[in-house]
Amino acid sequence: GAVVSQHPSRVICKSGTSVKIECRSLDFQATTMFWYRQFPKQSLMLMATSNEGSKATYEQGVEKDKFLINHASLTLSTLTVTSAHPEDSSFYICSAPDRADIGSPLHFGNGTRLTVT
């Protein structure tokens, strides 16, 4: 089945530094990838939609300059948390559909637990 690989799985960084999270589709091409944020015991909140070859689409309330998204190829999307602060500590998880049609099931990466000290 379709596999999405996400790295790193855990990262601890100091306040003010930037952190890059990579999301790769291993056995399929993903023109679209979705980045979610999940707080403990809560649902997944969509942050942005990453589109290969074009700018990402951000959800309302998500700072574009804070969360930089780059969809460099059909198999790679990156999320960079810039100038991280403790309130950015969270579980970030990417996903991608393996088909282009609306409502295709999503394949999720294992997630990245970010802790900003």
Place this chain on the structure above:
Amino acid sequence: GQQVMQIPQYQHVQEGEDFTTYCNSSTTLSNIQWYKQRPGGHPVFLIQLVKSGEVKKQKRLTFQFGEAKKNSSLHITATQTTDVGTYFCAGSRLTGGGNKLTFGTGTQLKVEL
């Protein structure tokens, strides 16, 4: 914006008991999907329902999509400890949503021996 609510938020059952989680959307959906997230893990796709009134079964799991395509349910018969996790519904809006899924608030299931 679109909201997808699930009840209950938490459910503790004894192994062998049945379990049901209900999902309600504020807007009509083109389809509904269900995911399971084990503690410490990532969501895993379970099933997709597309048609109004559709019912699908996977072993002990029964999924239903409402006639109005605004609600859904997941029923587990005779729960087992392997059923532990959080169950999320996720829906695509009928119009204007593209391929974007809105996840429900989730129901956390705990199964005790």
